[in-house]
Amino acid sequence: MITRIYKEVFFEATHRLIHYRGKCFRLHGHQWRVEVWIEGTSDERTGIVLDYNCIKEVVGRFDHQVILNADDPMAASIEAFHPVVTTPGDPTSELIAALIADMINAEAARQGLDARVAKIRVWESTSCYAERTYDRQ
Template sequence: MSTRIYKEVYFDASHRLLHYDGKCARLHGHRWRTEVWLEGTVDPRTQILIDYNCIKKLVEIYDHQVILNADDPMVGCLSEFQDVVVTEGDPTSELLCVLIADQIDEACRMMGLDCRITTVRVWEGATCYAEVSR
């Protein structure tokens, strides 16, 4: 029998879009809302698919971070003062969906859990989100 769970996690982070012509090319921040759906087989002993706190910890690696394209010249400048999360490509909500889904799927594999991401939705604000489904 397959079970599906849902977890919502918020994080605050800044980013900028290097290859964008508009306001988002400037460094700015968001209160990001992340929704995660997983599906699989619960552990027969614990009756848990995956600990909700595990999902939270995996998403919160972005909390209070600056997220930039690896090619962004700001990476070198900011790295002198703080850690910078770098991405292969502009750190859009679309890309963050894929990164978060990949990180959670990998963690499930590493823990030997029979569960996988079905959907990740990343809200960049109250009115817009990106979603990846598997």
């Protein structure tokens, strides 16, 4: 039987989009909201699909961070004063959704669990989000 769980997590972070022409080209911050739907088989012993804290810890890796494209020339300068989370492209809500989903899936696999992200939403503001859905494989 497949079970689905849901977790909502918030984090604060700064980013900029170097390939965008507009306000988001400048370094700025958001309170990000992440909603994650996980599906899988409950563990026979614990009855848990995936510990909610696992999701919180993965998302927490972005909390109070500067998130920049790995090609952003600003990254090296900021790194001298503060750690920088680099991404393989502009850190859009779309890309961050994909990265978080991959990180959660990798952690579930590392724990030997039959659990994976079914859907994820990453809210960049109260009116804008990116959503990714995944078919069960």
